[in-house]
Amino acid sequence: LNQRLQREVAERQKMQGKLEVAEQTLEQSSKLAVLGEMSAAVSHELNQPLAAMKTYLAGAALLLRRNRPDEALSSFQRIDDLIERMGAITQQLKSYARKAGDALAPVDMGDAVVSALSMMEPQLKRNKVRLTRTMPDRPVMVMGDRLRIEQVIINLLRNALDATQGVDAPEIDILLAAGETVTLTVRDNGHGIEDLDSLFEPFYTTKQPGEGVGLGLAISSGIVNDLGGRLTARNADGGGAVFEMRLPIFEEDKIRAAR
Ligand SMILES: Nc1ncnc2c1ncn2[C@@H]1O[C@H](COP(=O)(O)OP(=O)(O)OP(=O)(O)O)[C@@H](O)[C@H]1O
Ligand SMILES: [Mg+2]
Structure with a gap:
């Protein structure tokens, strides 16, 4: 035996x-x-x-x-x-x-939004965009690397800016919410998404040469997937586009409690 x-x-x-x-x-x-x-x-x-x-x-x-x-x-x-x-x-x-070498660390999504916005400020001002920002009072943490998360937010804001070009009263709303997961919503009142199926494909663009190469969303969704999340898009009922970036929440207390 x-x-x-x-x-x-x-x-x-x-x-x-x-x-x-x-x-x-x-x-x-x-x-x-x-x-x-x-x-x-x-x-x-x-x-x-x-x-x-x-x-x-x-x-x-x-x-x-x-x-x-x-x-x-x-x-x-x-x-x-x-x-x-x-x-x-x-x-x-x-x-x-950039991803390979960089170790992941807790990132405050609110901070990432603030710093992405400060980088976009000149363009937002120039286009006279009305910006609203809704964020919880407490920090909302995810596991990731700050630079790449900011890169995603900047890509979404740049697209929203482009989409509202020529709109009478351009508006961009940013909403950060934390529940089971962290959700960052970027909504604009622009022309809306033409082709929802091709959106995330590399080199799909509706922009003129020199204005876009069609890599922003392909790369952004790659980054979000790498961090265990999802980037989705839809057209809003009242017009304009809505992008949602969902990431697993990082809760230190819970992780400590589970040990
Ligand atoms: N907020 C939005 N509203 C309407 N259409 C959008 C929006 N964001 C993206 N799109 C559509 O998706 C296409 C692809 O977007 P993506 O960011 O991948 O590339 P791009 O903006 O054209 O170029 P790049 O980001 O590489 O400079 C855009 O050309 C546009 O047609
Ligand atoms: Mg883009």
Whole structure:
């Protein structure tokens, strides 16, 4: 009986080992799949301006040789615009890539909102947006990294600003609520969401070149998912868009009590 038991234990240990290897392989390959998808999309998006730059550059050289510097200058301006676009793409990706090394820590969502708003203040003022902010008196904590959470809020505010461009009395409401989970709602009275299904896809944009590359929401929802939460969107009944960022609440007291 003893021998049989030992054999069984050994067998189980072997299985356990195999399972762990399989799990690691699966995790690795799903990471690689995401990486592959992302690189394909990114290189596609970067190749297009690169090819265009090469054409404009050849054109400018030709114009200079023919002694037409003014026209050459306008080619340079085009090239400059394209460099800007490539910069916007890599800038967005950088905020996503930041994750690896940074350890998670308790973040006060109220603080994150305040600091995201202070970064957006000049644009909000310029567009004469009426801003309302509703937040609980006590701190609302989540586990995350402050910079990336602020990045998400800034992306939502930038979108709300863009959507209310041209609206008579632009309004943005920010609502922070804490219950089972933490919910941050950003609502605007802009033109509303055109296509709810494509919203979070990388490079989906309805904006003019130079005004958006379509990475803001794809990256933001990636960040929120990483933190165990969800980013959702809908159109409000009275018009305008509503974005909700839900994150697990971090309650120190409860965690201490459970120990
Ligand atoms: N508040 C909103 N109201 C209406 N439509 C929105 C709103 N937020 C996003 N959208 C739509 O979703 C699209 C994708 O948004 P996303 O933030 O991912 O990219 P973008 O703003 O176009 O470019 P980027 O954020 O990369 O500069 C937008 O182009 C717009 O059509
Ligand atoms: Mg955006």
